[in-house]
Amino acid sequence: MAKEKTDTLAIRISRVLAERIISGALEPGARLRQDHVAAEFGASHVPVREAFQRLEAQGLAISEPRRGVRVAAFDLREVREVAEMRAALEALALRQAAPHLTRAILDQAEDATRASEKARDVGAWEEANRRFHRLLLAPCAMPRLLAAIDDLHAASARFLFSAWRAEWEAPTEHDHRAILAALREGQTEAAVTILARHVQRIGRRPVTSATGTTREAFAIVG
Amino acid sequence: MAKEKTDTLAIRISRVLAERIISGALEPGARLRQDHVAAEFGASHVPVREAFQRLEAQGLAISEPRRGVRVAAFDLREVREVAEMRAALEALALRQAAPHLTRAILDQAEDATRASEKARDVGAWEEANRRFHRLLLAPCAMPRLLAAIDDLHAASARFLFSAWRAEWEAPTEHDHRAILAALREGQTEAAVTILARHVQRIGRRPVTSATGTTREAFAIVG
DNA sequence: CGTGATAGAATTATCTATAATTTGCGATGG
DNA sequence: CCATCGCAAATTATAGATAATTCTATCACG
Numbered sequence: 281m282a283k284e285k286t287d288t289l290a291i292r293i294s295r296v297l298a299e300r301i302i303s304g305a306l307e308p309g310a311r312l313r314q315d316h317v318a319a320e321f322g323a324s325h326v327p328v329r330e331a332f333q334r335l336e337a338q339g340l341a342i343s344e345p346r347r348g349v350r351v352a353a354f355d356l357r358e359v360r361e362v363a364e365m366r367a368a369l370e371a372l373a374l375r376q377a378a379p380h381l382t383r384a385i386l387d388q389a390e391d392a393t394r395a396s397e398k399a400r401d402v403g404a405w406e407e408a409n410r411r412f413h414r415l416l417l418a419p420c421a422m423p424r425l426l427a428a429i430d431d432l433h434a435a436s437a438r439f440l441f442s443a444w445r446a447e448w449e450a451p452t453e454h455d456h457r458a459i460l461a462a463l464r465e466g467q468t469e470a471a472v473t474i475l476a477r478h479v480q481r482i483g484r485r486p487v488t489s490a491t492g493t494t495r496e497a498f499a500i501v502g
Numbered sequence: 503m504a505k506e507k508t509d510t511l512a513i514r515i516s517r518v519l520a521e522r523i524i525s526g527a528l529e530p531g532a533r534l535r536q537d538h539v540a541a542e543f544g545a546s547h548v549p550v551r552e553a554f555q556r557l558e559a560q561g562l563a564i565s566e567p568r569r570g571v572r573v574a575a576f577d578l579r580e581v582r583e584v585a586e587m588r589a590a591l592e593a594l595a596l597r598q599a600a601p602h603l604t605r606a607i608l609d610q611a612e613d614a615t616r617a618s619e620k621a622r623d624v625g626a627w628e629e630a631n632r633r634f635h636r637l638l639l640a641p642c643a644m645p646r647l648l649a650a651i652d653d654l655h656a657a658s659a660r661f662l663f664s665a666w667r668a669e670w671e672a673p674t675e676h677d678h679r680a681i682l683a684a685l686r687e688g689q690t691e692a693a694v695t696i697l698a699r700h701v702q703r704i705g706r707r708p709v710t711s712a713t714g715t716t717r718e719a720f721a722i723v724g
Numbered sequence: 725c726g727t728g729a730t731a732g733a734a735t736t737a738t739c740t741a742t743a744a745t746t747t748g749c750g751a752t753g754g
Numbered sequence: 755c756c757a758t759c760g761c762a763a764a765t766t767a768t769a770g771a772t773a774a775t776t777c778t779a780t781c782a783c784g
Contacts, residue, residue: 288567288766314737324768326548329738330555337559339646345510346737346774361644364598368590376586422583424561428650510738535764546740551766568746568765 290330293321297331301340301351302438308353312341338431340438354438359483362435367479369429371472373417378468380419386460389415393456402444406437412456416463436482512552515543519553523562523573524660525625530575534563560653562660576660581705584657589701591651592635593694598642600690608682611637615678624666628659634678638685658704 297317300306312332318325332349335341343349389412396408410433418426455478462471519539522528534554536547543550554571557563565571611634618630632655639648677700684693 286567290766291567313735315735325737327767330552333552333555333559337555345508345513347776348737358646361646364594364644365591365647365650368594369587372586372590422586424580424583425587428587512738537764547765548739569748570765 288327288330289321289323290327290334293317293323293328294331294334296321297335298338298340298434301335302434302441304438304441306351308351310351312349312351339435354435356483359436359439362432362439363480363482363484366429366432366436366482367476369425369432370413370417370479371476373420373422373425373429374472374475375468376420376422377417378463378471380421381416381463385415385419386464389456390460393453393460396456397450397453399450400448402441402448405448405450406440410437416459439483510549510552511543511545512549512556515539515545515550516553516556518543519557520560520562520656523557524656524663526660526663528573530573532573534571534573561657576657578705581658581661584654584661585702585704585706588651588654588658588704589698591647591654592639592701593698595639595642595644595647595651596694596697597690598644599639600685600693602641602643603638603685607637607641608686611678612682615675615682618678619672619675621672622670624663624670627670627672628662632659638681661705 297306297312306312312335314325314328314332317331318328321328332341332343336343336349340352341349342352392408392412392415396405396412399405399408413429413433417429420426455474459471459474459478462468462474519528519534528534534557536550536554539553540547540550554563554565558565558571562574563571564574614630614634614637618627618634621627621630635651635655639651642648677696681693681696681700684690684696
């Protein structure tokens with residue numbers, strides 16, 4: 281997470297901008313002007329351009345040739361598209377990873393679940409949730425697949441932050457526990473099915489918090 | 503397909519380099535040196551750097567932070583990873599596209615199938631095969647998903663060209679016809695299943711041509 | 725008087741040219 | 755024979771020049 285000295289300037293800039301887009305500090309449709317960003321970072325505009333390209337590859341920005349680059353707009357349809365893609369790819373990853381899951385990994389995943397239930401803000405929850413998914417999927421040893429899933433997680437996080445910027449109450453993670461239980465019993469396909477449905481719920485249906493208040497028509501799942 | 507005037511220089515360079523990587527003219531692991539490429543195109547190295555980044559986003563090249571960029575190595579494991587990802591994502595796309603498929607589209611897809619069976623070289627076959635898949639999947643109207651599938655197709659094509667550079671004989675497309683038949687009868691799930699298996703076969707098992715000679719241990723499917 | 729088009733100016737993206745680090749390799753000395 | 759220093763090549767960053775687009779203001783025409 282720390283900005284390593286070995287990273288190129290473009291990479292560091294793109295990370296900062298990505299955070300801003302995900303957190304909502306930069307709103308959808310906002311123009312990213314290279315000179316301004318360059319001035320802010322005390323850099324030249326060439327590394328800024330490369331940072332923009334990285335954002336575009338992640339799907340966080342879109343650039344029209346010679347007309348500049350804007351923060352990618354994302355509506356409910358986009359959210360659902362990302363959810364469906366995550367469901368398809370995470371199911372594949374879990375299926376491949378399952379044979380390599382050890383007891384230790386499952387225990388760590390359980391820790392992550394507990395952490396996400398204790399999270400007091402969206403950022404903490406997102407991090408714990410991400411850790412859970414990554415722990416279970418990483419052993420598939422398919423780097424391209426994992427990279428694609430990471431980008432989709434970023435897009436999902438963006439949606440999360442837009443829905444709950446201030447008030448936040450952690451949900452109880454039934455699905456996570458069910459997935460872990462199935463994996464512990466060696467029922468891979470059951471776990472895969474739960475995971476797929478779990479992820480697909482993003483942006484699908486309303487959810488009521490523990491206090492009984494109904495939130496926006498979005499689901500808090502990851 | 504023509505180089506449009508509106509495209510940026512970096513985009514045009516990346517297209518040319520992508521073709522070379524896919525066709526095998528640039529071998530896996532080969533170093534891409536920005537000065538040399540810049541000299542070849544009579545350009546400076548900044549647009550070349552941006553072209554490299556695009557290639558990296560497509561998975562055709564990998565760059566190590568201050569050590570240059572190389573053509574992505576791809577072994578059989580990588581090919582299978584791409585095949586699995588394509589199967590998962592194309593299945594999703596077809597499922598979403600099915601309700602919007604018209605008679606006209608299916609007819610065009612059948613034309614594409616015939617064209618691929620008549621193809622006299624790998625390039626022609628690849629193009630026809632790509633057209634078939636794109637026709638059936640595009641109506642899902644999920645731009646991010648389609649872009650991801652396109653990149654995976656490029657990686658697949660790369661593998662195809664590496665296996666059959668010179669001699670080539672078009673296979674008969676049983677799977678394509680079975681998919682079309684199922685779709686015409688409204689049996690979406692059956693079509694999805696065939697498509698998924700069809701794509702997964704890439705890099706999986708040997709194939710014998712019409713002349714009876716056994717090719718390398720790869721399958722010609724797409 | 726209002727609407728539309730056009731020319732010019734300002735802004736912005738793109739490209740070139742040049743300078744500054746950094747890596748890798750080779751030679752030299754211990 | 756190994757380690758360290760130094761040189762060469764390549765990547766990364768900066769600054770300046772070029773080209774394209776957008777905005778604005780003026781003028782013609784209805």
